[in-house]
Structure formats: C-alpha cells, structure tokens
Amino acid sequence: xxxxxxxxxxxxxxxxxxxxxxxxxxxxxxxxxxxxxxxxxxxxxxxxxxxxxxxxxxxxxxxxxxxxxxxxxxxxxxxxxxxxxxxxxxxxxxxxxxxxxxxxxxxxxxxxxxxxxxxxxxxxxxxxxxxxxxxxxxxxxxxxxxxxxxxxxxxxxxxxxxxxxxxxxxxxxxxxxxxxxxxxxxxxxxxxxxxxxxxxxxxxxxxxxxxxxxxxxxxxxxxxxxxxxxxxxxxxxxxxxxxxxxxxxxxxxxxxxxxxxxxxxxxxxxxxxxxxxxxxxxxxxxxxxxxxxxxxxxxxxxxxxxxxxxxxxxxxxxxxxxxxxxxxxxxxxxxxxxxxxxxxxxxxxxxxx
Numbered sequence: 371x372x373x374x375x376x377x378x379x380x381x382x383x384x385x386x387x388x389x390x391x392x393x394x395x396x397x398x399x400x401x402x403x404x405x406x407x408x409x410x411x412x413x414x415x416x417x418x419x420x421x422x423x424x425x426x427x428x429x430x431x432x433x434x435x436x437x438x439x440x441x442x443x444x445x446x447x448x449x450x451x452x453x454x455x456x457x458x459x460x461x462x463x464x465x466x467x468x469x470x471x472x473x474x475x476x477x478x479x480x481x482x483x484x485x486x487x488x489x490x491x492x493x494x495x496x497x498x499x500x501x502x503x504x505x506x507x508x509x510x511x512x513x514x515x516x517x518x519x520x521x522x523x524x525x526x527x528x529x530x531x532x533x534x535x536x537x538x539x540x541x542x543x544x545x546x547x548x549x550x551x552x553x554x555x556x557x558x559x560x561x562x563x564x565x566x567x568x569x570x571x572x573x574x575x576x577x578x579x580x581x582x583x584x585x586x587x588x589x590x591x592x593x594x595x596x597x598x599x600x601x602x603x604x605x606x607x608x609x610x611x612x613x614x615x616x617x618x619x620x621x622x623x624x625x626x627x628x629x630x631x632x633x634x635x636x637x638x639x640x641x642x643x644x645x646x647x648x649x650x651x652x653x654x655x656x657x658x659x660x661x662x663x664x665x666x667x668x669x670x671x672x673x674x675x676x677x678x679x680x681x682x683x684x685x686x687x688x689x690x691x692x693x694x695x696x697x698x699x700x701x702x703x704x705x706x707x708x709x710x711x712x713x714x715x716x717x718x719x720x721x722x723x
Contacts, residue, residue: 372685375401375431377452378443379409381593382466387441388413390678392420401431428452432459439688442466447542450475457486462688466493468553469701471544473709480698490698491684496558497695498679500671501656505641505648506562514643517619520559524551525626525636532593534583534602546606547627549708555639555652557704559621561695566616568707568723573612575715579628580604612711
C-alpha cells in the first residue's frame, strides 16, 4: 500500500486528482490538508474509505515517516515552499503546474530534487493525453515530414477567472493567461516537437479588459468565489501574443482569458509539416491532413483520464527511479519559456538564448 498526502484541496484537487487517486486500490491518502479545513473535510466526506486524516498544517504530514509522497496542489505561490519542505523531509513530490512563479525558483526545485534523490514531477497533464501521445509518436515516425511551424490559439470570450483574487494577482499567480492556459499549450508543443530548445522569442502582453474591475462584464468566471472585485488586484495578462524560434520549428500563438471576439473553437493547435499537418482541438481529438493524398483522417480512439495516468506514472516512478516525461528535468524548458516571454513583453524586445 502506497501512503501519500495531498496538500491543497481546492479545484484541481477536487475535480481531478482526488477522483483519480480514489480509483487506485493500492493508495492510501493518510492526510488531506488545506488551510481552509472545510475543504479538506469535504474531500474526506466524499472519499471516506480513501482519506484517513484531515489537517491544516502540512508539516504534520511531512513529519510522518509512513508518508512516501505528497501532492502539492496549492496556489502557485506556495508550490516552491511546500515542495522544498517536502523533499527535505524525504518525500517524493508531485506539483501541479506551473512549477512555481518563475524559472529561477523552478531550477532551485530541480536542484533540490537531485540533491535529495527524490522524484519531482510536474502536473503538465496533457503529456498524458491520448491525442498528444499519438501526435508525438506520429512526429517520431516521420508522418509530418519536417514540422516547420506550429500555431496555437487559446482564447475565450470575457472569462477572466477569479477577478481580483489570486488568479489575477501577479505576486500570487506569477502571471495571467500565459501561465494559466498557455503553459499547457506551449509545453505540449515542445513535447510533440521532440524536446525543442529555445533560440529566440518575442512577446506582447496586455491587461486591458478589466482595467476597471467594477465595470467589467463577463460571459463566465471560473473560480468566481475567489474574486474580489471591490478591493482586489488585477495586474496580470488577459491577452498574450508572440513568436518563438526553436531548434525544431517556429511557434506563434495568441491567448486570451478575455477579448471582444465571441466565437467558438478558439482552443486549438496546428502542426504544419512538409508532408502532412494536423489540427488538435485542445483536450479532444485531432485531424491529420495528408499532403500527398490530400485526404483528411479523423481518428477514433478512447481518451483515458490523463490525471489518472500522470498520477499513476508518478507513483511508479517513485518506485523505479526512472524519470517520466513530466519529471521536472523535462519541464524546465517550458518554465524558461514562460519567464522569457514575460521578460520580452516587459522589456519590449526580442530575447535570445
């Protein structure tokens, strides 16, 4: 029986990781921890057979020698402190994306994992999405020929999450739509391209749609219960655009939590190769376009729960010591990319590596 602790019982824990972990018969969640005790209690009430204890101080779990691994599912700003404490306490660690609020601290976390000889995996779940796995394999097999450019769009209509709260407060989140949505899109692109390395990039970031939070009108608001429109902060990007050159292909992107374009189907990635291309509808399936036959192939396949797959792979890795595709060493290039894009936007200049 694997004994673990889950630190942070908010949305990603409730909606993704607790359901996944609850399906693993060989896992015991000895501690569910949250600063707001009612959140942890709600999880224990839902999974009474799986969760043993409810706590508010995560260090209780870290002090328990029976606990082998911890899931850090806290807000972004707390990832670094909790993960570092956990590794120093001798635990393997799974941290939800992003690694933390900047690249420097992400590198320190990777160094600590190596120093403590502990597995540190990051929750870039799309690497375990069946569509992404298939596209990565197709690229390795040469189905695209040479992928020379990738375009991605992650845009929505007036849907800034938790306006005024942690999502829109840079000190707590590290950024806006780029660090929240963009990390998923850009990370899976780097992965499918075969571990692409950065060469140059340029980026522009905007915070336009809710400069006056009290007058902001929205179509939807994820995490609305965390918003603080009256007294909160909104100092992060709600729109982001840029161009990236890598050693594999160029990448261009547009991302928006909110803009005044109310159109569906703006969550996709186009892979453009000299033999074939593909459009991946984010979180769903893809179509492949054959440049020789001019045929379009729509694949029919099961899409297993990617959170279950990444959690299971993490636990297996803690036993074998083999680094998975979401080990921090394989995600640092994505963290470097986010930092550099924000630096380019702030400095209004191209960044070279």
